[in-house]
Amino acid sequence: MEGARGRRGGGVARSAAEDGVRHHQARARFFSKVGDADRGAQPRRRRGGGVAPLASLSISESHREVCIPSSSAAVEGTAGETSPPVSDAALEVWRRWLRASTRRSLSSFMDQASSETHAPPPTPRPSPPRVLPPPPLSAARRAKGCRTAASSASLSRNYSTSSTNSQSPPEPRDSCRDDRSLDIWYTAKEFVKKYPVVLFAQPTDTHSQFHRWVYQEWFKPTVRSLLKCVSDHHASNLEFQEITTENVKIFCNADAPQFIPRIKIYCETRKATYEGRKQNFVQTGELITELIKSSVDNPTEVLDLLSEDIKDKLSMLKNPDLSHDADPRQCGVYILVNHPSMLRREMQSPFYLACYDLLMSVDKRIANRAFRKLPYKNWQSRALQHPLLKDHLINRRSSYGRDKYHQARYHRNVASHKTSWKSKYKAEEVDEIIHHHFPMILTRLMKVLSKMKLLIRLTLHNFFG
Incomplete structure (x- = not known):
């Protein structure tokens, strides 16, 4: 019995020793293969020409586990021999060790990557704020308690009647750059000296008695x-x-594709009265007259040779009609605001044709009464003074009589037939x-x-654009 027990004890000891040797050999081969795979090394070939399979290592990011297949192919030798099978107990030991080692490695790697990815960017050096220079102030604006209303007379901007949000009038200099735009502002007199508001027009083949000073188109x-x-x-x-010319400034960008000066009034406003309204239009007429005088060298001669329609408008401004009607167009x-003297040259013929068509659409007696009011009694004599x-x-x-109806026709x-075949006159020359x-x-x-009461149907303001 004792001999049998001794033999069984010796057999168990040899079996444990053999298991330990196989355990260390398989462990060395396994980690050698895993290291080659991590370094991108190619698998070694068998002597028989086959490729020895590497141990497959799969990592689950959620559990951070390393799974090793328990098949005997995972621990197969590379020298043409097949290693003894590894026991399940040894594989379990390897799995536990690899799980712990992989957790530590992955944890340190993820912490390092997270710290590099979420690192705050470097703080940029703050640039100094851009401070625009304040608009120039006049002596009246610097005075305590001064309430100034800057009113913009522009085609492209809304007119402001507020005195709190108004701009400050510029200093009395000849010209200055506007900080809020590309315009340069000028005093009224200085601007019209540089850009005259009137010109002496001499149309083609026109007798000198019809040469007149007219507005510049701008x-x-x-x-x-x-x-x-x-x-x-x-x-x-x-x-x-x-x-006055002292509190009116003109803004303009001379380098723009279109030359469109804008007038701004810098003066105080107050509650309107009838006399105050009338005086404003009188002052506006005086301002226009002063601008005409300042833009020429011989103002007396220019005022005498101004076009008749311009003289009519200046005369209306001297004694403005402020009568009211249910319709503001009456x-x-x-x-005053839509006087035909301010129509652009190319819009004068369309305006006349609109008036003529309107009168031809009403009762004939009303139309004849309107035609009889046309000027120039000897209109045919004027027409004979020009070849066209x-x-x-x-x-x-067409044949024409001497009455006013034929003059209108x-x-x-x-106006409808300005040009003809091989005519030497252009359409704009005919208008002039x-x-x-x-x-x-x-x-x-x-x-x-x-x-x-027919002006309502004409919509005169639409001809000014």
């Missing part, structure tokens, strides 16, 4: 915007204390010729239509 919308600014303040029950201010107008009067197929035909020979046609038609 000045027409500028004057209208100034008058509209005044009327808009009056509509808001405000009036300007005084409008009041006197509407005619003479050709329309005599050589065309004659103007309609000339008509205006110099018959400058009061449009103004008189506008006033007649206003008295006949």
Whole structure:
């Protein structure tokens, strides 16, 4: 019995020793293969030409486990021999050790990656804030308790009647850059000396008796915007204390594709009264006259040779008609703001044709009464002074009498047929010729239509753009 027990004890000891040897050999081969795989090494070939499979190592990120297959192929030798099978107890020991080692390695790796990924970016060096220089202040603005209203007379901006958000008037210098735009502002007199508001027009083939001083095309919308600014303040029950060349500034960007100066009024406003409204229009007329004088060397001669429609508008501003009507287009201010003398040259013929078509659509007696108000009793004599107008009067197929109805029809035909085959006159030249020979046609038609309550149907303001 004791001998049997001894033999069994020796067998158990040898079996444990053999298991230990196989355990260390398999462990060494396994970690050797795993190290080669991590370094990107190619698997070694068997002597028989086959490739020895490496131990597959799969890591689950959620559990951070290392799973090793328990098949005998995982611990197969590389020298053409097959190692003895590894016991399940030894594989379990390896798994436990690998789990603990992998957790520590992955934990340190993830902590390092997280610290590098979520590191805050370097704080940029703050740039100094851009401080714009304040607008220049006048002596009146610096005085305590001064309330200034800057009113913009511009085609492209809304007019402001607020005195709290108004701009400060510039210093009395010749010109200065506006910090809020590309415009340069000028004093009114200095600007018109650099850019005259009138020119001496001599149309093609026109006799010298019809040569006149007329508005520059850019000045027409500028004057209208100034008058509209005044009327808009009056509509808001405000009036300007005084409008002079000293408190009017002109803003302009001479390098822009379109030359569009803007006039701004810098003066105090107060609650409007009838006399105050009337005085504002009188002051505006005086301002326009002063700008005309300042832009020429011989102001007396220029005022004498001004076009008749411009003289009519300046005369209306000296004694403005502030009558009211249920429709604002029938009041006197509407005619002041939309006077035909401020129509652009290319819009004068369309305006006349609109008036003519309107009168032809009403009762014939009403139309004849309106036509009888047209100016120039000897209108045919004026037409004979120019070759083009003479050709329309005599050589065309139409025949005209001396009465005013035929005068209206004659103007309609000339405005509708400005050019002909191989004509030497361009359309804009024909408009200029008509205006110099018959400058009061449009103004008189506008006033007649206003008295006949037909100006509402004409929508005169649409012709100014």
